[in-house]
Amino acid sequence: MKQKRVTFADIAAYTSFSKTTISRYFNNPDSLTLENQQKIAEALEVLNYRENKVGRILASGKTEFVGILVPNLYMHYYSEMLSQILATYETYGYKFLVFAGNERKDVETHYIQELLAYNIEGLIMLSPTIPSRDLADYHIPVVGIEREHAHICSVCTDNYMGGVQATSLLKKCACDILIHVNSRMTEDAPAYGRIQGFLDTCREHSLPHELILTDLGNTFEENRQRLLTLLEQLEDRYPRQKKGLFLSNDTHANVLLNLLIRKYGQLPPTYRIVGFDNSPISSEAVIPTSTVGQQIPRIAQEAMDLLSMQMNEQKKRRPTPLTKPIHRIVTPVLIPRETTLP
Amino acid sequence: MKQKRVTFADIAAYTSFSKTTISRYFNNPDSLTLENQQKIAEALEVLNYRENKVGRILASGKTEFVGILVPNLYMHYYSEMLSQILATYETYGYKFLVFAGNERKDVETHYIQELLAYNIEGLIMLSPTIPSRDLADYHIPVVGIEREHAHICSVCTDNYMGGVQATSLLKKCACDILIHVNSRMTEDAPAYGRIQGFLDTCREHSLPHELILTDLGNTFEENRQRLLTLLEQLEDRYPRQKKGLFLSNDTHANVLLNLLIRKYGQLPPTYRIVGFDNSPISSEAVIPTSTVGQQIPRIAQEAMDLLSMQMNEQKKRRPTPLTKPIHRIVTPVLIPRETTLP
Numbered sequence: 001m002k003q004k005r006v007t008f009a010d011i012a013a014y015t016s017f018s019k020t021t022i023s024r025y026f027n028n029p030d031s032l033t034l035e036n037q038q039k040i041a042e043a044l045e046v047l048n049y050r051e052n053k054v055g056r057i058l059a060s061g062k063t064e065f066v067g068i069l070v071p072n073l074y075m076h077y078y079s080e081m082l083s084q085i086l087a088t089y090e091t092y093g094y095k096f097l098v099f100a101g102n103e104r105k106d107v108e109t110h111y112i113q114e115l116l117a118y119n120i121e122g123l124i125m126l127s128p129t130i131p132s133r134d135l136a137d138y139h140i141p142v143v144g145i146e147r148e149h150a151h152i153c154s155v156c157t158d159n160y161m162g163g164v165q166a167t168s169l170l171k172k173c174a175c176d177i178l179i180h181v182n183s184r185m186t187e188d189a190p191a192y193g194r195i196q197g198f199l200d201t202c203r204e205h206s207l208p209h210e211l212i213l214t215d216l217g218n219t220f221e222e223n224r225q226r227l228l229t230l231l232e233q234l235e236d237r238y239p240r241q242k243k244g245l246f247l248s249n250d251t252h253a254n255v256l257l258n259l260l261i262r263k264y265g266q267l268p269p270t271y272r273i274v275g276f277d278n279s280p281i282s283s284e285a286v287i288p289t290s291t292v293g294q295q296i297p298r299i300a301q302e303a304m305d306l307l308s309m310q311m312n313e314q315k316k317r318r319p320t321p322l323t324k325p326i327h328r329i330v331t332p333v334l335i336p337r338e339t340t341l342p
Numbered sequence: 343m344k345q346k347r348v349t350f351a352d353i354a355a356y357t358s359f360s361k362t363t364i365s366r367y368f369n370n371p372d373s374l375t376l377e378n379q380q381k382i383a384e385a386l387e388v389l390n391y392r393e394n395k396v397g398r399i400l401a402s403g404k405t406e407f408v409g410i411l412v413p414n415l416y417m418h419y420y421s422e423m424l425s426q427i428l429a430t431y432e433t434y435g436y437k438f439l440v441f442a443g444n445e446r447k448d449v450e451t452h453y454i455q456e457l458l459a460y461n462i463e464g465l466i467m468l469s470p471t472i473p474s475r476d477l478a479d480y481h482i483p484v485v486g487i488e489r490e491h492a493h494i495c496s497v498c499t500d501n502y503m504g505g506v507q508a509t510s511l512l513k514k515c516a517c518d519i520l521i522h523v524n525s526r527m528t529e530d531a532p533a534y535g536r537i538q539g540f541l542d543t544c545r546e547h548s549l550p551h552e553l554i555l556t557d558l559g560n561t562f563e564e565n566r567q568r569l570l571t572l573l574e575q576l577e578d579r580y581p582r583q584k585k586g587l588f589l590s591n592d593t594h595a596n597v598l599l600n601l602l603i604r605k606y607g608q609l610p611p612t613y614r615i616v617g618f619d620n621s622p623i624s625s626e627a628v629i630p631t632s633t634v635g636q637q638i639p640r641i642a643q644e645a646m647d648l649l650s651m652q653m654n655e656q657k658k659r660r661p662t663p664l665t666k667p668i669h670r671i672v673t674p675v676l677i678p679r680e681t682t683l684p
Contacts, residue, residue: 072425074622079421083414086442095456098440100428114437220626258628265607280416284562286600286628 006049015043062315066094066307067115069108071101071127075251076279077294078126081145084300085124092308094121101127112138121314122307125152128189141310143303148188153310153325155302156190162292162332163197166246166274169290169340171207173272175244178202178209179234182248183216191248194276198246216252223255231259242270250275250282253289257339261286273339288337295330302328348391357385404657408436408649409457411450413443413469417593418621419636420468423487426642427466434650436463443469454480463656464649467494470531483652485645490530495652495667497644498532504634504674505539508588508616511632511682513549515614517586520544520551521576524590525558533590536618540588558594565597573601584612592617592624595631599681603628615681630679637672644670 008022015022017040024031025040032040043049073079086096097120099111108129115123122141128148135142136151144154163180170178180198185191195211202209216226234243247253253275260267267273267287275282278293306326313319354361359382366373367382374382385391415421428438439462441453450471457465464483470490477484478493486496505522512520522540527533537553544551558568576585589595595617602609609615609629617624620635648668655661 073415073421073428074425076418076421079415079418079424082421083416083442086415086440089441095439095460097437098428099431100425111431118437220622254626258626261603261628280562281623281626284596284600284623286603 006047010047011040011043011049014047015039063119063121064094065115065118065120066096067112067120067123068096068098069101069111069115069123069125069127070098071103071129073100076281077249077277077296080279080296081126081300084297085304087297088300088304092304094304094308101129103127103129105129109134116140121311124303124307141307141314143307143310145299145303146190149190149325149327150188151325153306153322153327154190155299155306155328155330157294157299157332158329159190159193159332160197161193162276162294163194163246164201165197165332165334166194166276166292167198167201167207169274169334169336170244170246170272171201171205173244173340173342174242175272176208176241177238178207178244178246179212180209180246180248181212181214181216181230181252184213194248220255223252224259227252227255228259231256240270242272244272245274247273247275250277250279250289250291253291253339254281254285257285257287257289267339278333278335282335283337287339290337290340291335293333293335295333298330302330348389352389353382353385353391356389357381405461405463406436407457407460407462408438409454409462409465410438410440411443411453411457411465411467411469412440413445413471415442418623419591419619419638422621422638423468423642426639427646429639430642430646434646436646436650443471445469445471447471451476458482463653466645466649483649483656485649485652487641487645488532490532491667491669492530493667495648495664495669497641497648497670497672499636499641499674500671501532501535501674502539503535504618504636505536505588506543507539507674507676508536508618508634509540509543509549511616511676511678512586512588512614513543513547515586515682515684516584517614518550518583519580520549520586520588521554522551522588522590523554523556523558523572523594526555536590562597565594566601569594569597570601573598582612584614586614587616589615589617592619592621592631592633595633595681596623596627599627599629599631609681620675620677624677625679629681632679632682633677635675635677637675640672644672 008019011022012019017036021032022040025037029037068082068085070078070082073082082098089095097115097118099115101108101111108127112123116138120140125135125142125144125147132144132149132151142152144152146156167178180195182195199211212230214226216223245256247256253273257267257273260271273289275289275291278291282289282291306328310322350361350364353364359378363374364382367379371379410424410427412420412424415424424440431437439457439460441457443450443453450469454465458480462482467477467484467486467489474486474491474493484494486494488498509520522537524537541553554572556568556572558565587598589598595615599609599615602613615631617631617633620633624631624633648670652664
């Protein structure tokens with residue numbers, strides 16, 4: 001199974017060039033004639049030479065590694081974001097060392113230390129567990145995606161605009177009462193913008209509304225139980241009124257839709273629903289569900305752009321640190337489907 | 343932003359130990375007294391020392407890197423498998439360099455060459471694109487998961503048993519006709535076992551059956567269109583008969599279920615459905631759907647076990663290559679839910 005590695009000496013012997021010439025081929029190819037470059041390239045092919053970047057890392061100090069820490073890959077939002085970040089390899093050439101976190105600060109801190117030990121050039125943080133102040137203290141380029149980012153660069157969806165879009169769509173359905181269901185969060189979480197966008201739109205147009213901040217649980221079964229209870233409360237509170245429901249993600253919107261279908265065999269005319277994210281579940285639901293779409297490929301692209309800008313700065317002889325973090329905002333796209341027909 | 347790296351000399355100066363002693367702390371800590379170990383550990387804390395594994399790699403030739411090539415992260419099966427493989431870090435300590443493929447052999451071959459350039463110690467292949475014969479020629483430890491594996495080690499679900507389980511479940515529903523829908527594939531694809539298990543079970547019990555091998559497309563909308571056409575054909579062919587449908591994955595089973603619910607407001611008594619994989623969609627569907635569950639955490643664990651065995655062998659002075667690849671099989675678990683009630 002083991003195969004001896006081909007060395008510069010082997011290539012030199014095969015081509016009758018000196019080892020110095022072979023070295024120049026790798027480090028400064030244009031110093032050789034095209035003909036000689038061609039000869040060496042052919043030799044590499046014949047000898048089945050395998051480039052050893054570890055040696056080059058040691059010479060340059062640059063690994064071309066970027067670390068990624070995602071909270072989980074269960075939520076489609078994260079697996080899709082990871083997929084889009086990995087795809088930037090074709091543009092930027094960075095390789096990705098990936099860890100999936102577990103909401104424990106000590107464990108995730110250990111993961112980051114592992115990444116640093118391998119000289120990652122930059123870090124993309126999707127996990128919200130470690131405060132941005134701590135991340136800034138590592139003194140490496142960092143970009144946070146859709147998480148608290150006071151002390152690091154970031155890319156986020158315009159959550160406020162998303163909240164406005166969702167609420168305006170429900171307004172057009174002529175609902176009697178608008179209801180936004182979300183989890184409790186601090187105002188520095190980017191997703192808080194959805195709540196603010198909902199409240200501002202309702203107040204601006206004097207629309208009757210209710211904001212329900214509650215923990216819907218971390219598993220599907222918890223989601224289902226708690227949304228079932230919530231649904232019973234809403235039917236008690238607003239029995240014959242047309243209810244416009246804005247859920248904070250498509251998973252919750254789908255659970256609610258399915259509960260209604262099981263009860264009524266259809267989406268009753270007294271319910272209108274809009275979710276968030278444009279996850280596959282929203283289009284694949286039993287009734288295709290309206291949603292506010294996050295532009296995940298755009299967000300991944302902006303994050304790598306922001307990170308590579310910082311990494312390139314670090315490669316300079318005298319890097320100029322950013323005076324303050326850069327925050328980029330990506331516009332969401334409203335996608336009306338069958339659950340918000342007038 | 344840039345911070346000078348702390349060196350052994352800095353630690354030696356701070357602790358008043360020699361550089362040799364500091365080196366011993368990292369390479370053979372038990373040769374120092376506990377008290378001195380403690381002193382050095384405290385100094386590392388104060389100096390904010392960051393371990394540099396790149397140097398150690400060069401000394402040992404071992405990177406602790408494992409490469410992973412997944413076909414995509416869109417299918418929940420792959421993102422869940424990746425998640426479970428990443429979680430083995432806690433047990434094995436290997437870090438993962440991840441690439442998502444695109445069904446193009448030249449591109450995926452380039453990814454593997456990138457991984458080899460970084461001295462990965464082993465490779466986990468979920469992507470089916472590159473034949474196992476080519477993978478074996480790289481002469482590094484490889485494990486394939488649920489893909490063609492004639493020339494490499496592998497871990498697969500017992501697809502034949504899964505086919506038998508699904509068919510037996512439909513048999514208990516007293517269906518008039520059993521139908522298995524799958525894609526066309528060669529007999530060396532592990533998933534072919536599902537087809538064989540279906541056929542053998544039907545023949546053994548003399549059950550009327552039909553095998554439909556067809557391409558249902560690569561997007562949800564293609565799936566939906568083609569399954570709608572298929573459904574119309576089945577209603578023509580078996581109008582009042584009780585149809586037992588075994589779909590090759592939960593995504594397809596869910597599309598079919600939703601088409602029936604949209605048409606009838608419920609799952610009609612003339613239809614029974616079972617899927618494959620135990621993807622979240624199967625339990626989260628409008629009617630919780632019966633399925634054959636793949637034990638993804640078990641499969642990930644077996645794959646890393648098989649890979650680390652080979653990687654440990656490579657660390658020996660005279661590694662003994664495997665005389666032939668090892669293939670491990672993981673039993674699937676039948677999960678009856680509401681779509682196969684008698």
